[in-house]
Amino acid sequence: MLATAARRISQQCGRTLAPMAAASGALQQQVAGVTSGPAGAVYNVGKATNIKFHDGMVPRDTKEEILGQKGVVLWFTGLSGSGKSTVACTLEHALAQRGRMTVLLDGDNVRHGLNKNLGFTAQDREENIRRIGEVSKLFAESGVITLTSFISPYRKDRESVRARMADGDFLECYMRIPIELCEQRDPKGLYKAARAGKIKNFTGIDDPYEEPDKAEIVVDARDAAGNMQSAEDMAATIMQYLEERGYLSAPAASGTEAATA
Numbered sequence: 001m002l003a004t005a006a007r008r009i010s011q012q013c014g015r016t017l018a019p020m021a022a023a024s025g026a027l028q029q030q031v032a033g034v035t036s037g038p039a040g041a042v043y044n045v046g047k048a049t050n051i052k053f054h055d056g057m058v059p060r061d062t063k064e065e066i067l068g069q070k071g072v073v074l075w076f077t078g079l080s081g082s083g084k085s086t087v088a089c090t091l092e093h094a095l096a097q098r099g100r101m102t103v104l105l106d107g108d109n110v111r112h113g114l115n116k117n118l119g120f121t122a123q124d125r126e127e128n129i130r131r132i133g134e135v136s137k138l139f140a141e142s143g144v145i146t147l148t149s150f151i152s153p154y155r156k157d158r159e160s161v162r163a164r165m166a167d168g169d170f171l172e173c174y175m176r177i178p179i180e181l182c183e184q185r186d187p188k189g190l191y192k193a194a195r196a197g198k199i200k201n202f203t204g205i206d207d208p209y210e211e212p213d214k215a216e217i218v219v220d221a222r223d224a225a226g227n228m229q230s231a232e233d234m235a236a237t238i239m240q241y242l243e244e245r246g247y248l249s250a251p252a253a254s255g256t257e258a259a260t261a
């Protein structure tokens with residue numbers, strides 16, 4: 001049945017694709033911290049009782065072959081005003097121009113819907129990041145280049161997201177912009193309001209920001225020669241990182257023939 005499905009999908013997308021991957025349900029059980037139940041039976045995960053992971057028929061590497069890229073989460077973190085949204089948008093635009101499939105999850109936007117029941121306490125920020133981590137994991141595992149733009153101030157929250165993903169799927173991109181510059185920009189007037197005590201628990205003012213200690217990519221306001229970097233410069237550096245590490249092409253075929261297109 002799986003072989004038939006592989007043939008059908010190959011015909012539909014006009015490429016010879018690798019055979020279907022082995023079922024990953026057991027791995028998902030392990031990752032989710034299954035509390036009970038023999039293999040093949042239903043089990044409990046957190047508050048969800050009597051569930052069972054259902055494997056799809058189109059594995060990740062097939063999707064990556066179709067898209068001609070590798071799924072990844074590019075996790076922007078940094079202070080408000082550090083340029084997370086601007087650089088992520090600029091990069092997404094550049095990726096689209098190169099025919100790459102992307103999704104951009106942005107803090108302000110996600111708080112309009114999925115996370116509108118969350119505020120800015122440490123506990124709410126943790127839940128905000130956990131949900132985004134799970135959503136971005138789903139996208140990355142479908143072969144999509146996923147850009148997330150959240151302050152994500154707590155190291156342990158970011159590391160929890162990293163720990164849920166396979167090696168190489170999570171790239172932390174630290175916007176290392178001094179608070180003085182962020183505050184000078186202050187496009188929404190939030191720093192001014194926070195300094196005036198009108199906004200409480202504002203990151204960098206009266207709430208913490210914990211710097212990454214193992215970010216894959218660190219973006220500074222100035223380049224090595226000391227010149228200020230534009231958002232385009234920053235996006236170009238990240239694009240180069242993705243290119244050099246093979247994220248912008250499909251992974252080598254694991255089974256039969258490689259993609260022909």
Ligand SMILES: Nc1ncnc2c1ncn2[C@@H]1O[C@H](COP(=O)(O)OS(=O)(=O)O)[C@@H](OP(=O)(O)O)[C@H]1O
Nearest residue numbers: 080081107120125128150151152153200201202203
């Ligand atoms: N108290 C407080 N602290 C920080 N930021 C605040 C706060 N209140 C509102 N805002 C606005 O919310 C945006 C940050 O949301 P995030 O989801 O990225 O925050 S977090 O990751 O959960 O910490 C942030 O957007 P950016 O400026 O784009 O970072 C602010 O516009």
Ligand SMILES: Nc1ncnc2c1ncn2[C@@H]1O[C@H](COP(=O)(O)OP(=O)(O)O)[C@@H](O)[C@H]1O
Nearest residue numbers: 079080081082083084085086185187229230231
């Ligand atoms: N590299 C850059 N150089 C100059 N200004 C920038 C740069 N990146 C962002 N900005 C400006 O800084 C402000 C904050 O950027 P934004 O992307 O909204 O930050 P964040 O999403 O981290 O809050 C915006 O006005 C934006 O135009």
